[in-house]
Amino acid sequence: MSHRAAPVLSAALLVTVIHSASARAEEPKRGESSRVMGAPVHWDPAWPEFQTGEWIASGVGLAALLASRVLPQPSAHWQGGIGFDEAARDALRLHTPASRRRARDGSDIGITISASWPFFDALVVAGWYRDSPELGTQQALISAEVLAVTAGMQGLVSLFVSRERPYGRECAGELPEAQLPAAQLPADTRDCSNRDRYYSFYSGHSANSFAAAAVNCMHHAYVPLYGGGAADNWACVGMFGVAATTALMRVATDVHYVSDVLVGATIGTATGLLLPWALHYRYGATQSRAGQPSSSSELHLTVLPLLSPSWNGLMGVLVF
């Protein structure tokens, strides 16, 4: 996705959402004091509200993230790929600096969409469209907590593991001149001279994108923010699709190995699913329609192995 196409695509999606919302709502006349919008959704009293301990956990997560950027790095670095990393790099890495830069911009836009989506749903869909700010606030806080914890864990692990990013081998000055590949990077470029070069394991973009998708899926699983049924299910598919695309672009742009993004995606997904369920949703029921609780609260996560001659992997399927 190019950096120019992405905003246009996102704007089109936004317009579609707004058009769909306005089609369902009766447009009030100018001067009317109230809007006619979606049916309210409610925070189930059985679900514990955001607690003091969660504020502390969120603060610790942010502090860990900050610390990971200022604490000294280990002097020895992990370099190179494991397993199928090198084969995947050869297959997926884009070949020109310009295309890699566009993919990097695309991954930045991807994580912005991923990280913003839960807050859009909480504040705009629940709080504004459904006039349910209490529920919106709770879901926004839970999402923020998931992202803070995910980012903190990823920051500290990346600091201490200190794996060099794949492009690092192309930084000038690292190898004898005769061995330098044709597409070498100048030693004075930020990618080569900055400490960020050694934050490859595991991928923060992947961890946070998948964590955001997972926590928002949990919100949609328990509250019919989009009205219930297929709309909420497809939202979940869409969020994981954006997260997967973001992760793929991190490999294509040569800032991560496949093993970095797989581990990031797994840890992010697990955090996004387990944290809101363990602290909130497991205590109450799902709502199948706006404002109508139901007794079903089954949630299944199935992990399937994927095996092929050149690839191995895992696929998670969330059924609710």
Next chain:
Amino acid sequence: MTLLPTATLVLLHGLLASEAAPEIPATAQKHWLSPDRAFVPWSRQPARWFGAFEFDAGFLYLRPRFELGYGKPHSSWVGLDLNPIFTDEGVAGYAGLRIAQPYWHLRAGGRAWYTFYRSFLVPQYSYSVEDIERQVGPRSRFLTWEAELGADLPLGPGEVEAEVAGSYVTRVPDGFYVYEETLRVVVNPPWVWRARVAYLWEYFAHTLQLGPVVEAAGVPRRGTVVLRAGGLVRITLSGDLEARGTFIPPVATRDALGTRGGDAFLVGIRYRWATAP
């Protein structure tokens, strides 16, 4: 003597403030966190001395803005603007004076940038992202003086928003250019100009504003103009909270800065607070 500034500001505010009473969305009459408690819209609050702040947060930036002045906070007022900026590129601070009225605002001040990684730039005809991320000069730390005049005027089913601004970039060593982090252009100091016009339609009882925007930024001493175009969306969630999206990528430019060439994809919230009357 201590009453003189107050008297001047009261007089100034009285002269400038019009009592226009635009329609207020119902959501703007609520507090986000306590919707049952009535929120007096900013434009209908009494004029007073106040301290206020506006907090923009998104992925991944924090932009608090502190206001100290006289008038109706966040609406029509005269006073001091303080604006620390925190991003993953560096930190900055803006301080200046602002006059805000129902249909226009004027601000002037200085913004100091301390980047974490970026250096000043060796002059060349055009720049890529790789070029602005090479560390080939002294660390990029500069001061930009800036004045901006803006207007927002009702027109048809929405409103027109327009801004013109002039910036004067200083503290750049001779023989270097600088990437101005806020304006998002490579500058051969000192002058930069910027103009923006947007039309925002209003939906859902004025709580949703959405529309196109076009922006141009010029650097006379480089002989270059960057053209950006995209869209803006704002949703009034409550009197004190707003969701905002800004999508203004560069569409015609000599440089190839990608998302660093404009506010290409910013999504966030804005929370407003002020001391009570």
